[in-house]
Each structure stands twice: as C-alpha cells, then as structure tokens.
Amino acid sequence: MTVALEVIAVEGMGEVRPGDDVAALIAAAAQLEQGDVVVVTQKIVSKAEGRLVPVDDDDPESRLTVIADESVRVLRRRDELVISETRHGFICANAGVDLSNVDSGWATLLPVDADRSARRIRDGLVKLTGARVAVVVSDTFGRPWRRGVTDVAIGCAGLAPVVDLRGTPDDRGRVLVATEVCVVDEIASAAELVMGKASGVPVAVVRGVDQTWFRHGSVRDEVVRSPGEDLFR
Amino acid sequence: MTVALEVIAVEGMGEVRPGDDVAALIAAAAQLEQGDVVVVTQKIVSKAEGRLVPVDDDDPESRLTVIADESVRVLRRRDELVISETRHGFICANAGVDLSNVDSGWATLLPVDADRSARRIRDGLVKLTGARVAVVVSDTFGRPWRRGVTDVAIGCAGLAPVVDLRGTPDDRGRVLVATEVCVVDEIASAAELVMGKASGVPVAVVRGVDQTWFRHGSVRDEVVRSPGEDLFR
Numbered sequence: 001m002t003v004a005l006e007v008i009a010v011e012g013m014g015e016v017r018p019g020d021d022v023a024a025l026i027a028a029a030a031q032l033e034q035g036d037v038v039v040v041t042q043k044i045v046s047k048a049e050g051r052l053v054p055v056d057d058d059d060p061e062s063r064l065t066v067i068a069d070e071s072v073r074v075l076r077r078r079d080e081l082v083i084s085e086t087r088h089g090f091i092c093a094n095a096g097v098d099l100s101n102v103d104s105g106w107a108t109l110l111p112v113d114a115d116r117s118a119r120r121i122r123d124g125l126v127k128l129t130g131a132r133v134a135v136v137v138s139d140t141f142g143r144p145w146r147r148g149v150t151d152v153a154i155g156c157a158g159l160a161p162v163v164d165l166r167g168t169p170d171d172r173g174r175v176l177v178a179t180e181v182c183v184v185d186e187i188a189s190a191a192e193l194v195m196g197k198a199s200g201v202p203v204a205v206v207r208g209v210d211q212t213w214f215r216h217g218s219v220r221d222e223v224v225r226s227p228g229e230d231l232f233r
Numbered sequence: 234m235t236v237a238l239e240v241i242a243v244e245g246m247g248e249v250r251p252g253d254d255v256a257a258l259i260a261a262a263a264q265l266e267q268g269d270v271v272v273v274t275q276k277i278v279s280k281a282e283g284r285l286v287p288v289d290d291d292d293p294e295s296r297l298t299v300i301a302d303e304s305v306r307v308l309r310r311r312d313e314l315v316i317s318e319t320r321h322g323f324i325c326a327n328a329g330v331d332l333s334n335v336d337s338g339w340a341t342l343l344p345v346d347a348d349r350s351a352r353r354i355r356d357g358l359v360k361l362t363g364a365r366v367a368v369v370v371s372d373t374f375g376r377p378w379r380r381g382v383t384d385v386a387i388g389c390a391g392l393a394p395v396v397d398l399r400g401t402p403d404d405r406g407r408v409l410v411a412t413e414v415c416v417v418d419e420i421a422s423a424a425e426l427v428m429g430k431a432s433g434v435p436v437a438v439v440r441g442v443d444q445t446w447f448r449h450g451s452v453r454d455e456v457v458r459s460p461g462e463d464l465f466r
Contacts, residue, residue: 004427004437007238076464083464091378100412140412143376144465145324146385146456148395148415150422162381179333179373182381183426189383190423193416193442194237204237209426223379231309231316232377232465 009194010203018050023124026203034131035214037206038121039191042139042154043101044202045117046108055099055107063097063107070095070109075233083142086110089224090154091233092141111137114155115218122157134158134214138188144232151192153184153219160184160213161222182223183213242427243436251283256357259436267364268447270439271354272424275372275387276334277435278350279341288332288340296330296340303328303342308466316375319343322457323387324466325374344370347388348451355390367391367447371421377465384425386417386452393417393446394455415456416446 010030016022022045026038046052056062060080071084075091084095088110096110111117114137122135137155142148153161161184191204227233243263249255255277265271279285289295293313304317308324317328321343329343344350347370355368370388375381386394394417424437460466 004242005240005423007240007423009237078464140414145458145463146415146418147458148413148418148456150415150418152379180381181373181425182379182383185379185381185383186422186426189419190238190240190426192414193419193423223381225378225380230378231311 005190005206005208007190007194008205008207009201010205011201013044013201013203016044016047016202018047018052020048021124022048023121023128026121027125027128030203030205032125032129032131032133032205033207035133035207035209035211036131037134037136037159037187037209038125039136039138039188039204039206040118040121041151041195041202042096042110042114042137043098043108045111045114045121045137047102049111049117051109051111052102052106053097053109054105057099057104063094063099066107066109067095067097070097085233088114088154088220089226090141092139096139096154110139110154113220115157115220116155118155118157132158132214134209136184136188136191138191140192151188151195153188153223155219156184156217158214158216159187159209160215160217161219163210163213183209184217184219184223238423238439238441240423240427241438241440242434243438244434246277246434246436249277249280249435251280251285253281254357255281256354256361259354260358260361263436263438265358265362265364265366265438266440268366268440268442268444269364270367270369270392270420270442271358272369272371272421272437272439273351273354274384274428274435275329275343275347275370276331276341278344278347278354278370280335282344282350284342284344285335285339286342287338290332290337296327296332299340299342300328300330303330318466321347321387321453322459323374325372329372329387343372343387346453348390348453349388351388351390365391365447367442369417369421369424371424373425384421384428386421386456388452389417389450391447391449392420392442393448393450394452396443396446416442417450417452417456 076083118135309316
C-alpha cells in the first residue's frame, strides 16, 4: 500500500473580515507544496469579499427577501426551506444565503463569481509561496433523494473540475461510457471530512492529487448543467 | 499543519470471481489498522456475490430489459439513458446495471442488500485482522444540475452514514440548522480520487476518520430519503 492522498486541515487562520487577503492568511497558516489543492470554504471567501447583508433575526421575511434577491427561480418550497436556482446556475437551499458562523443580524451571500475568487486566491498563493497550487472554493449543498449535506465546489482555479475518462478503455478493453468524473466535487467532499462544520477550520489542503488534472478550469462553465441538458429542471 | 486523513489505494487484489471471499482478498492486499474505513467498489462486491446477468451486447433491448427488471419506477429517459429508482430506493442511471469492467456478454447488478454486503466484509476483516474497521460499499452515480459523476455509498457497516451536527452551536454560539453531513458519501468520494475508473483499483482505505463516527449504520435506512420527505420525486 502506498499513501496516495493526504487531506490536511489548516488551523490557526483566525477570523476573516471584509477586505482581508485570504491568500496571505492561508500562506501564513499552511506550508504549501507544489501540486497541492487548497480548498477554501465559501464562508471566508464571502466575508473577505464583503458579501454580507443585514438580516433581522426575529423576522423570517427579512431572510426570505434576501433569498429572493439571490434567486432567479424557485424550484421547491416547504416551510422555511427554499430550493432555488442562483444567478450562477447553482441549485441549492436558500440560494446560498447563510446565517451560521456570522455575527447576529448578518448573513453571507455566495461570491459574485467563485471561479474568479478562486483565481485571485490562487494567484496570491503562487506569488507568495512560489508553489504551483490549485484552489477550490467549496460550499455545503443538499441533494435530492439522499439525506445529509455534502461539500461541493462552487469555484476553482488551476484544476480540471471534470476529468473526462470517456473513451478510455476499461480493464477489459471495452470502451467506458459516461465516466466524466467531477473530481472537484470529490476533492471538496474529501476536504470537508477534516474541516467539520463548527470547528473553525475554513481551509484544507488535499495533497497528492493527480497532476494531470492541473489546468485552467471553471466550475460555472464545466460543472453547472445548462437547463437544456438537465433532465431535472 | 497536521495530517488529518490519508486515502490509500489498495493495489494487487487481482480479479474477483463469483464466490470469492472479498474480505480475505482485502486482508491479504492491505495492511489494515484499527479505525480504518475500507471503501469497496460495488463492482467487485457484485461479482463476488454472483450478481451477474447475461446481456446481448449487440441488442440494446437486452440491456433495457435488465434495467426494467431492476427498477421499481422510471423517473426520466433520454435516448439510451434511463434514470430510475431501484428497489433499494436509489435513484441512478440504468438502475445500477453496469457493462464496464466485466466480460463481454455480461452485466453486473447492484448487490441485493449492500449494507448486508458491507457487514459481511467488515465481519470478515475484523476476524482476519483483529482491527476494528468500518466498510463502505461505493458506486458511481450522476446527479441532477451538475455535470460529472461522483462516488457515493450504497452500503456501510460500522460507520454512521450521516453525522448529525444539528443543534451543535457554531463558533458564534448560534445554533446550526440542517447540518446533517453525509460523511459516508464524502468518504466514498475521497476514495474514488485514488481509485480512478479504469486503473483496476477496486478498494481504498481512508485512514484518520473521526472515531466518534464508528457505530452501527445503514445507508438504506439513514441515507435513502423516503418519498414523503423528498421534494424531487
């Protein structure tokens, strides 16, 4: 057995505030190496980018107004839960509007363009550390049919989000069909296992990822399904 | 930074045939330690359990008949692709009927009860190695709204599939809502990153998983949503 992958929690980053340089905070807290994938939770990216809005904690309508502003279409609604499509094309609960781990009276919104956020952080990390790394911005989404949330990627930089193994022969020499693997979501999920939800670890490093996956990539362009090809919209 | 998780490909297991003892094959190929989570792909579990049916490679109807037999309900159909609900309650492409990595003229079906499959493998591993390990049986599913497939769990043993962090205060002392994390799916995804699709590595070990998650668990009982609570069925 050979170790193939390490998933490492980056501790000691401290609080992130609007205007903070996320790349600088990560570079100071982590010992990055060439080929690392740095997974950064949406929460600190949104905070650094000032994507915060005031909400009235005692008035549910206040939150629903924000969710409506962030949505282009509501798919389902049950009680307090709204499943909607954001302007990025993500389908998730409450349009990504999040009250957890922010000061009372505030909510975070998703970054305007999480691929761009990832690129900025990546550019900063490459400059500060000299290491060729990739960056994934992750968020916690529910899914239909299965209970429990998992972390997925909402943005990436320097990494192929989907690796196309179509046409690669299987071990029988028969041709595989429909095996485009969304490695960026699998990386976000792996990172979540060491970050937990309330332990204050907003960044993890995934070390040992296949280096052939390192290239320019975009979650919005390559992972978000267009309505025309989507059987469930 | 401290290493929190290792994901290790188990190589050299060789071909799995009907009647093979999967636990014995894994125990011989891997050096398992107390607290490891052993992720086993559905394909070898199905082969060992003899869940193979003949299909006529030249006749698409042959495959569709098998898919119909494995389905309780078809949700969507486009060209060759059928999204259906299996009798286990999984919603996936082609009811889990798979032609890849099997001999020409054959397809694998999902295990009858993948939680039971996981329990059998776990019992065997505990007996053979003396190590308290957990087992996850994984398969590759697509999802709505996002391109690319990811690995999820279809069965587990010795592990909580969903970890309930609801009611755990966030780092502001505010109460988190709806943060039941499906760790078993995240573990399956992490494992897939080292297994690839055509590299003949059907088992991976995830080492360093939070030991408080080790308990009796079932994917079918705890992950599969009942139709009544599902907003997308």
